[in-house]
Amino acid sequence: MKPCHALLPLLLLSATLNAADPELMLNMDGDLSFTGATPELSRTKLQTLVRQVNDHSIQTLVYSIGAGSDILYYPTQVASTWGWRETKYSSMPSWKTRIERCRAATDAGMDAPRIAGEQARALGMKFIPSYRMNDAHYCSDPLEYPLTGRFWMEHQDAIIGISPVAGNPMYQYLLNYAREDVRAYRLGVIMEACDRYADLMDGFELDFNRFQIFFPSGQAEQHAPLMTELVRQVRDRLKAISAREGRELRLIVRVPPALANCRWAGLEVARWCEERLVDVVIPAQVMTVSHDMPVDEFVQVAQPYGVQVYGSLYGRSGYQWPFSSVHDEGAYAQEVTRTPDAAQVLGAGMNQLHLGASGIQLYNFNFFNAGQDMMEGVTAGLLKPAIIQKGARRYQITQGYYLDKEDNYEYRKQIPAALLLGQTLRLKLLVGEDLSKAMPEPGYVGLRLGLHGANKAYEDVAMTVAVNGRQLHIGPAASLLQVTRGKRHGNGSHAPPTEAYVQWAVADRSLLRAGWNELEVTLTEGKPELPLQVVEAEIGVMP
Secondary structure, three states, X not given: OOHHHHHHHHHHHHHHOOOOOOEXXXXXXXXXXXXXXXXXXXXXXXXXXXXXHHHOOOOEXXXXXXXOOOEEOOOOOOOEEOOOOOOHHHHOHHHHHHHHHHHHHHHOOOOHHHHHHHHHHHOOOEEEEEEEOOOOHHHHOOOOOOOOOHHHHHOHHHEOOOOOOOOOHHHHHOEOOOOHHHHHHHHHHHHHHHHHOOOOOOEEEEXXXXXXXXXXXXXXXXXXXXXXXXXXXXXXXXXHHHHHHOOOOEEEEEEOOOHHHHHHHOOOHHXXXXXXXXXXXXXXXXXXXXXXXXXXXXXXXXXXXXXXXXXXXXXXXXXXXXXXXXXOXXXXXXXXXXXXXXXXXXXXXXXXXXXXXXXXXXXXXXXXXXXXXXXXHOOHHHHOHHHHOOOOEEEEOOEOOOOHHHOOOOOOOOEOEEEOEOOEEEEEEEEOOOOOOOOOOOOEEEEEEEEEOHHHOOXXXXXXXXXXXXXXXXXXXXXXXXXXXXXXXXXXXXXXXXXXXXXXXXXXXXXXXXXXXXXXXXXXXXXXXXXXXXXXXXXXXXX
């Protein structure tokens, strides 16, 4: 299955869950705005892209209005536009063409959100402009970077100064929302966009997930009410526009993936729900597709006040080999990428809906680059309910990425985890369906573990594996291990590479619960000087 078909399962999912009828959104990166050699070609390519999105049965197009937070894709009077200054990047091969095309479109007065919004509405989709509240892409080189805006250059004393994330000092250059002038600037952009697209939009999205840092280290809780007041002002503006335009406008917020992470960032999400300041809350991972973020805790604080919670799926995963019912050397011989396959996307979507999400937002799924390959995999005939029940799905424990282990802006991941001799590793794995009642019955269900260190000394590895208190395996595991031979990319931000997989068929489907499952792994034999790590764990379901 081609990686670019990863969107297909969600389309099938939306077609089959008739009782819930989840809304399917796509959050489109604004960087796809001006990609043509001429302004008119940019317009044509953007319109084509939106038509492709519509062909995929997306109901709501969410469109990022800027390249980050400060360089906008319309003629703004508040922030900055492409070409507002020359820097060393203007002549760099990696940036030159992009800057020239964006500057030409800007000089021609093009308005990318309006082009996308008008095309979306003409095709029957809803349209939601989105604003990234504190995007950090410029922070790697703020004095020169093309995405640094005029406001930042003129208010360098308004940065947070000390990064609240010890592992990433560049966050020190983000704007400090404790400053009144910073909040006024950001509100100015939001209000300008709301007024500009009032005739076109069905609401507005505040993207607090790019990035989730707004205050100096240790000051988020103290200043959180300032952010709540900002959200309240946006809500009031949308109410006024709604009254004038005669239609309801939703306020949508993308936030960190757990309530504790929201509090860490200074976002009073529970209060926003209680005061009915927002209509939809979208907890979201930043850089990987998540199978186990606690959507249900958001549902608990939102549902009593009529606020909806949507899941979020990102167009990347860890470097993981595809799941196969044929567990042999050939299954692990190919090169792997970070693009999730369809089975991963389906499993993650099923999990989020199982936890109470009433919709799904796809984030950074790049239709434009996928092109016809994506189109070939998504047709009206594939949207029949029977198809999804015959499809593959993968229910995974989400791997840690970058600084997930810190439990600050992302919830703490369970894996990678050391597998120590004689000690039981206890994990929780979410399965978003009752496999004992799945119709038609899956052809194969299996539990697979990915191990790091196994190919160094696996001939004497023995383990006990239990699921929900019932033993699945006991004794030597060498005969079940397959060493990976294919090429795997990645760096220190990713989990250690899977060096060998061990897999067991689950013949008795009642062994698995719909919901959380308890997985226990005990290494009973092995070499202490060559420790193992569990770096992957999943239930794979094959037709």
